[in-house]
Structures are given as C-alpha cells and as structure tokens.
Amino acid sequence: MSSVEAGPLLAWFSQHRRRFPWRTPFPRDPYLVLVAEVMLQQTQASRVAVLFPRFLERFPTLDLLAAASEDEVVAAFAGLGYYRRARLLHRLAREVAARGWPRSSSELVRLPGMGPYTAAAVAAFAFGELTPPVDGNLCRITARLFAVNSVLRSPTLSAQAHAFARKLVATHPTPEIFEALMELGATVCTPQQPQCAICPWATHCAAFRGGKPSAFPLPQPARTKETPTWVALWVENAAGEVLLRQLTEPPLLGLWLPPLHRGDGDPQYRAAILAQEAGLVANPSLVGSLRHHITHRRITVLLFRAAPPLGVREEANGFRWASPSALLPTSSLAEKLARLAHRSRAKGEAP
DNA sequence: AACTCGGGGCC
DNA sequence: GGCCCAGAGTT
Incomplete structure (x- = not known):
C-alpha cells in the first residue's frame, strides 16, 4: 500500500x-x-x-x-x-x-x-x-x-x-x-x-x-433477467380522481398505483379481471404501453382505460379514488402511467 | 453466500 | 441493450 x-x-x-x-x-x-x-x-x-x-x-x-x-x-x-x-x-x-x-x-x-x-x-x-x-x-x-x-x-x-x-x-x-x-x-x-x-x-x-x-474489479456474475408484461387499468371519474389500489406483495409492496395485473395471460382478459375486481361494468380498451425497469426486470406495461361507475363513488375492497396530487406512497411508475393516459386522451382516443 | 429490492444515467 | 450506483435485510 x-x-x-x-x-x-x-x-x-x-x-x-x-x-x-x-x-x-x-x-x-x-x-x-x-x-x-x-x-x-x-x-x-x-x-x-x-x-x-x-x-x-x-x-x-x-x-x-x-x-x-x-x-x-x-x-x-x-x-x-x-x-x-x-x-x-x-x-x-x-x-x-x-x-x-x-x-x-x-x-x-x-x-x-x-x-x-x-x-x-x-x-x-x-x-x-x-x-x-x-x-x-x-x-x-x-x-x-x-x-x-x-x-x-x-x-x-x-x-x-x-x-x-x-x-x-x-x-x-x-x-x-x-x-x-x-x-x-x-x-x-x-x-x-x-x-x-x-x-x-x-x-x-x-x-x-x-x-x-x-x-478491476472483476465483472459481476450475470443476472437472470425477466421480461414480464403487466396490465394496468386507468379509471378517472368526473372529479378528476383516479382509481388506485395498494400492492400487497413485492415488488413495489405497499405502494398505491392504478390497479395492476402482474400475472400471465391474454391482456384484454386480464384487464377485464381488473375491471371486475374494481366493481366496474365497462369494457376496458387498450390505450398504449410503456417500459419500466425495476432491479432485474424489464417490464412492459399495457395500459387500458375504462369508464368510471355512474353516480355513486364506490370504493371496492382495497381500492380508493385519489387526485393525482394526493400524498400517497407511490412509485414513479404512477407518473409514467398518468402521462401515457393523458397523452392518449389528448390524441382523442375513446375513453 | 445468494437473493431481493427501484429507478435513472451512462455508454 | 447492459452495467452500475455513497447498501441493507432476509433466507
């Protein structure tokens, strides 16, 4: 030395x-x-x-x-x-x-x-x-x-x-x-x-x-990489609030995000499951996709939009409505989803 | 000792 | 694309 x-x-x-x-x-x-x-x-x-x-x-x-x-x-x-x-x-x-x-x-x-x-x-x-x-x-x-x-x-x-x-x-x-x-x-x-x-x-x-x-130092051993596809559901009510749900398992455990389906299967079907869990009758429609990286995952998120329920501001189990500026534990993924949702709306796609 | 946990900056 | 970052907790 x-x-x-x-x-x-x-x-x-x-x-x-x-x-x-x-x-x-x-x-x-x-x-x-x-x-x-x-x-x-x-x-x-x-x-x-x-x-x-x-x-x-x-x-x-x-x-x-x-x-x-x-x-x-x-x-x-x-x-x-x-x-x-x-x-x-x-x-x-x-x-x-x-x-x-x-x-x-x-x-x-x-x-x-x-x-x-x-x-x-x-x-x-x-x-x-x-x-x-x-x-x-x-x-x-x-x-x-x-x-x-x-x-x-x-x-x-x-x-x-x-x-x-x-x-x-x-x-x-x-x-x-x-x-x-x-x-x-x-x-x-x-x-x-x-x-x-x-x-x-x-x-x-x-x-x-x-x-x-x-x-130097020696290169780290290569990591196994996953490339999952998540499905997200964007629901906005007349007051400008967005439907959120708290994640109950990692990654992003405990954070509030638009309802996510992180399993497998047909995206349209997974979006329909989310809508049903949220107590919605509307049929979700695809509005776009984005990429998000967390640790060793390279995630594609498909964003669907569905109409809010009419009248009553119901919150099914585990869900809540929140304005975009609400102080909730959340991830930068929420901002990405919000930008995508607003871009697609600006282009005039069907809600 | 090996895994897991976000997200962005940089090539 | 891949690599890494003023690491810590859990298994």
Whole structure:
C-alpha cells in the first residue's frame, strides 16, 4: 500500500469538490447526514440531489419525521426506489427521537436501516469518528490501485478497502478523506472509462500501469433477467380522481398505483379481471404501453382505460379514488402511467 | 453466500 | 441493450 498518500487526493478534492446540499461544514447535523446517506444507498448522488431538498422541506427535523406516519414518509420517498429504505428510516427516526443519537458507528449500526457503511458515514461526518465508510467507490479504487482480483462487493475486497482507508486517514485524520475518496470514485475512478489522465494517484495505480484500469474489479456474475408484461387499468371519474389500489406483495409492496395485473395471460382478459375486481361494468380498451425497469426486470406495461361507475363513488375492497396530487406512497411508475393516459386522451382516443 | 429490492444515467 | 450506483435485510 506503500506510496499512495492522502496529500494529492485532498489537493485534488479541494479543486474538484461538487456542491451538494448535504455537504455542509464538519461536523454536520446528524439528521441531514442520515437522510442523505440513506438516500445515497445504491443511488447516484445526482439523483439524490434532486429529491433530497424536497424531502427535507417535508420533514425538516428528525422529530417531525418521527411524528409522521409511515405512509407519509414513503410518499416523500416517491421516485427514489428501494422504498424499504423509507420505512426503515422512519423506524430509525422514532428510536432516535425517543432515546437520542448514539455517537459511535458500533452503536449506530444496530439501528434499523443502518448497515456498516451508513453507520460509519454518520459517525464520521456528524460525530468525527474516523472509521472508514466502505462503499462501492472505495472498493473500486482499492481494486484498481492494488490490482485486486475480486468482484466489487466481495468480503475480501471490502476488507482491503477498509484497511487502505484506515492507513490513509491515519496520516490526515479528517473525515474529509472519506468524502474525497467517494468523490474520486464517482467522478474520476468511474466504473467505465476511468479518467486516469486527471487522477492524482495514476502513477501509483497498479491497474493503470497494467494498461487496463477498467478490468478491476472483476465483472459481476450475470443476472437472470425477466421480461414480464403487466396490465394496468386507468379509471378517472368526473372529479378528476383516479382509481388506485395498494400492492400487497413485492415488488413495489405497499405502494398505491392504478390497479395492476402482474400475472400471465391474454391482456384484454386480464384487464377485464381488473375491471371486475374494481366493481366496474365497462369494457376496458387498450390505450398504449410503456417500459419500466425495476432491479432485474424489464417490464412492459399495457395500459387500458375504462369508464368510471355512474353516480355513486364506490370504493371496492382495497381500492380508493385519489387526485393525482394526493400524498400517497407511490412509485414513479404512477407518473409514467398518468402521462401515457393523458397523452392518449389528448390524441382523442375513446375513453 | 445468494437473493431481493427501484429507478435513472451512462455508454 | 447492459452495467452500475455513497447498501441493507432476509433466507
């Protein structure tokens, strides 16, 4: 590990640091660090930068988050994905509101939603602890610097990354080192086409000297991919409300969406089943399709439209009417479906 | 150790 | 298209 030193990294970071709303001076407000780090789990910073301010406006303090209902918290997470994070964040807020903040990573890691990475990050950025948060960036940098033949999230590579960061921070004892490492990984030592020409450590990097920096870490084993077809039913009443149903199993468990049929069979028949379950007599008609990706699934959604029931605003079991702006736990899929429904209506297709 | 869980950005 | 992202929980 030898000649790789923190100095060049910190010098580079001082010139190339990106501005993010959670990057306030150290030590940071633990609540801000918490929300940012949970959102950043498996989510690119540019994406979090869009939704982080909205969430903090909705829940400015940990006590307000703890006082909210779980559904309100999940609704504020809409569009971020991995909604289990929102539920765990809510549980965590209630524990901390009741008992106060643990200040060490070894205690933080026992809280819901806090794994080794997030606990170390909160401890470092909010409380000054110098235990390295080991994330994908640090692991990738470590794999390249030392030509480690491991896949990204293997225990062996994580251990080497932890040891490397610990040596670095020993010479410059500031949590800024950890943020600089992540920034280098996110903007220079990137997964594909790393920018070795501007890397402060290129001359010390085994992967760079070997000529193929992107060969490290080793590629992940291929995932099996599914390409299911879902059927969705769009029903809008005279008040402009849309019929929604809560999903009772993953994926998207607990979220409110237009009624979905996620089985197999003839699409028109599946749409008729949805209409029947919703207590509708109208015959659904196809209005269009869209693609949606979640984890290893590449989903085609066929959207059908059906007329609302006349008169009474009935809500069959598990269904409810809601205006598009209603604060319900939902997915970005809901917005895609709404856009498709309104496009098709604008083109004059039959309701 | 292997799976599951969203969604978007980037090639 | 395929790959990956400031991971954690469950089996």
